[in-house]
Amino acid sequence: MKKYLLLLPLAIFFTSFANGQGKVNNIPPAVVYGERTMKEIGVQQTKLDSLQLKENIALSMADVLTFNSSIFVKNYGRATLSTVAFRGTSPSHTQVSWNGMKINNPMLGMTDFSMIPSYFIDDASLLHGTSSVNETGGGLGGAVKLSSRPAQNEGFGLQYVQGVGSFKTFDEFLRLTWGDEHWQTSTRAVYSSSPNEFEYRNHDKKVNVYDEDMNIIDQYCPIEKNKSGSFKDLHLLQEVYYNTGRGDRFGLNGWYINSNRELPMLTVDHGEDTDFENRQREHTFRGVISWDHLDDGWKMGAKGGYIYTWMAYDYKRDVGNGNMAHMTQSRSEINTIYGQADGEYYIDKEWLFTASLSAHQHFVESRDKNIIRQDGNKAVVGYKQARIELSGSVSAKWRPSDRFGVSAVIREELCGTEWTPVIPALFLDGVISKKGNIIAKTSVSRNYRFPTLNDLYFLPGGNPDLKKESGWTYDAGISFSVGREGVYTLSGSANWFDSYVKDWIIWLPTPKGFFSPDNIKDVHAYGIELQGDLSVALAPEWSLKMDGNFSWTPSINVGEPRTPADQSVGKQLPYVPELSSTVTGTISWRSWSFLYKWCYYSERYTMSSNDVTLTGKLPPYFMSNITLEKVLSFKWADISLKGIVNNLFDEEYLSVLSRPMPGINFEIFVGITPKF
């Protein structure tokens, strides 16, 4: 029955469309239909609009993607690690860039999306499967492109928002802008903090009540607080843009993160939170300078960048009298230097040639454990490595008529001293019907992903003999977009994909008691992605906007049995939901707006054999959030008032085993934008 219930939002969505033909105006400018740029021939992408990105200052990109895309967000708790994965692949198969620079952690391969405040992102697009080859290699699942852009303000601008929420959560956001004909500057700051002690019924353990002889006379599941889960995150973003007006644009973006987070205790932890400290700290600076030159028929650009990341993990134990002794004291430092050059050349309107070359030079030092050697001297277990990553591509795009386009991309990558074979990608699209802008797309690509630095060098367990993962991906889809000026816009797409990944790297325990990676699995991931967007002006001063996503993503282990007893072959990968769906709807009247967000994940298996046990069960869940906003417009300022209810129906749910999640909770935001 639940499988059918998830179709309800779509049913409502289409019912809305069927009835949305009246005379109305005030369409939100969210959907642009009928536009096909040469660069996007055959590309399957999801673009997140400003409404989705800027809906709530307290949201991270993990939250935004959870409710606005088909990709799976694996969330370890509130303000803790959140990774994303396309189409049944792993988080390290998702390549993430910010203003062109790759920000995947070179040690781990993945990106923590809980560390990316959505308010710092002005443009976000998801490139599904093959489409990622246009931008980068290594995206066996896809790529996420994040960027900021000029505010395009004249004179001074200021916006300040303060939020107060459940669990003593405080959020502050400030943005200062200044601009003229040539210059645009922007300074943004976000600070979020909370002890994060939300209450939940802990069904995983019981409290014992003893009599005097220490016999258990009663047991009960306690209502516990999320212990050791506090966070303080500061983000600063400085941007300066200069436009010469003669075709040259310069940009400077600097983003600083200072994060101090405790790692919440598991639901099965019987320790006292006051006896332990489990904390992760991070200082990261990312900076990009860019230059673009636009001319008749051609464009070129260059970028340079730098990333510094310092991460500390401390696990301490009270050994008496409040004296906290280190059990683990792990430190890592990453320095990355980045450079990129791009060029585009148009011949008439039929041909576009592009070329791109990027370089990321990583210097990494990992100090994981302090030990005493056999000779009594101290030593550190860790590694220090440097690695260059080059990625170059050329493409030719040809659109001989309005109805047909073809694009061929050739990419090659170097990682350390190892080259990939040539990575080819081919994209086709064609207009099936101009009425309804019905477009068919198809693409195919090869792709490779190199092991991360931890995969190769981490002590203990790093495996320098690992092979790179490789894959083939096939995509085919159809999209449409219709609308009537000032009345409605409706667009949708259906996409089928099929991908094979060979030599999938997995970390497994060894007989020596530590984990080590190996090229273990071959995976066949396939499925369907559906997307729909509707904007409709219902009546004068009334508008409705709805977005929906639905994914069916079997991700099947097709490797050889690891041992004779192996039951995992032919089964869905653990922690990959087969079905997921999201719907958001906003209804606006004058300066009021009401937003409803809903998402669904089907059951995730925790075992590769897909056995569902009492201990290893992650039931499906639905999540609903609502927001009511009112904007008050005065001569001197705009004031926005916003109330948010998260987990509207107070669901008890889990994203990952033994990680508590909050029930219903509330946030209030007050924002002011003075009019200078």
Place this chain on the structure above:
Amino acid sequence: MLKLFVRLFFLGLLLLHTSCMKWEYGLEEEFDTSASGEGLFICNEGNFQYGNATLSYYDPATKQVQNEIFYRANAMKLGDVCQSMIIRDGVGWVVVNNSHVVFAIDINTFKEVGRITNLTSPRYIHFISDEKAYITQIWDNRIFIVNPKRYEITGYIEVPDMTMESGSTEQMVQYGKYLYVNCWSYQNRILKIDTETDQVVDELVVGIQPTSLVMDCNNKLWTVTDGGYEGSPYGHEAPSLYRIDAETFTIEKQFKFEFGDAPSEVQLNGTKDKLYWINEDIWEMDVTADRVPVRPFLPYDNTIYYGLTVCPRTGDVYIADAIDYVQQGMVYRYSSSGELIDEFYVGVIPGAFCWK
């Protein structure tokens, strides 16, 4: 039309409410295995940080296995990384490493009868008396002294030349009033502890990282080292099996393995005159032997052996296969002559056994 849209919007919201997830929490199940006599508990570690450790129970007579017995009997999870278990006077003591707890359970009903909490990272428990037990730890340079009757921590044994960060004490074997403990992670020692004074009174340096410790019928201690790993600042060497005289606390014999081998899980049979261990294959050796056998007891068969035990009464050999470490592992039961008798699935990462 506007009204219709607004109604539909809120109707949708209401309908979504009806589709909320419903948890199904476990009910306590009644077990009584008192009539079955012999039984084998299997500690399934589960995946670190996922809290999916479980306890299985196997009846060798009926060849029946019951999985998740702790959860089913108590309607709560066992915890994160079930490390080991021992039985004393009808009570099973289950050490759950990353849950910082040792559960005491009735070995027939599997119901919890108590628990010791506030441990750092417990590995093994050993009883000195009814009112005193030691619990070894990793990431702590102290062995915890507990009163099992009151489920209380009563004191600590400080281990010399060991920091919290590199702290590691493991398996315990008692000879008279002395207790011997192997120190594993980034260590190379066997400790000798006076159980009357709770002090470390002596230590013996062996090879790098001794993983397990047993004592045979001749009061000889046996430990096997794993030799460390490539690139370790602590060193990397060929592992060895050591025979140590408990009385004199001196190494009597060292059996060297090939460089790169990874021996582990030294176990004894019921009469304590035969030694077993895992080194890719399963090996068996008489405790009086002068050299390691040429051929294994059970050769490697594409199976990654992770745990090992020998039935103290029949001599049957039980071997755990963790497979890919994220599915239910398999336990193989062989006769003392190497014939396969039974095989059964248990929980995720079966690592340790305990005989009833």
